Amino acid sequence: MVPRIDIINGPNLNLLGQREPEIYGHETLAGIEATCRALAERIGLELRFFQSNHEGALVDRIQAARGHAAGIVINPAAYTHTSVAILDALSSFDGPVIELHLSNVHRREAFRHHSYVSSRADAVIAGCGAQGYELALWRMARLLGRA
Ligand code: DQA
Helix, strand or coil: CCCEEEEEECCCHHHCCCCCHHHHCCCCHHHHHHHHHHHHHHHCCEEEEEECCCHHHHHHHHHHHCCCCCEEEEECHHHHHCCHHHHHHHHCCCCCEEEEECCCHHHCCHHHCCCCCCCCCCEEEECCCCHHHHHHHHHHHHHCCCC
16 A cells, blocks of 8 residues: 655745745745655655645644544644644644754744744754755655655
8 A cells, every 4th residue: 555645834835936035945836746746656655735824724634634644744834833733733643744844944043943843743854945855755755664
């Protein structure tokens, strides 16, 4: 059976490519999704790719992964630094969780240095730009015994 991975993206990531490209790069979220889909096919993972600007919608998506996804890759964006609800939802999920940030949040403003999500994450990737999504999939494949 091919393991299913949910890649979940938080607020403002729909604007990737236009939004502060000097921080987040020029690649769009659609471009990242296409790269992830090609890689997932190569390494034998099924993908669901999701973005929302709404905290509750992200919680709903994480809950929907329970019993359906083998692992979650999440860029919670600004909710990283504020959301106990997203942490709690992730804590109700049994499989591996990888937290991902395009930018190196630790080199930025102090309010970005704390993540509510990290205490539940099996791995954290930051500062690798769009390539971080590919690294997350490789790591997920390893965690699931696929690579
Ligand atoms: C981000 C970093 C967050 O601090 C920020 O609010 C984002 C994106 C990143 O991918 O670097 O929206 O998660």
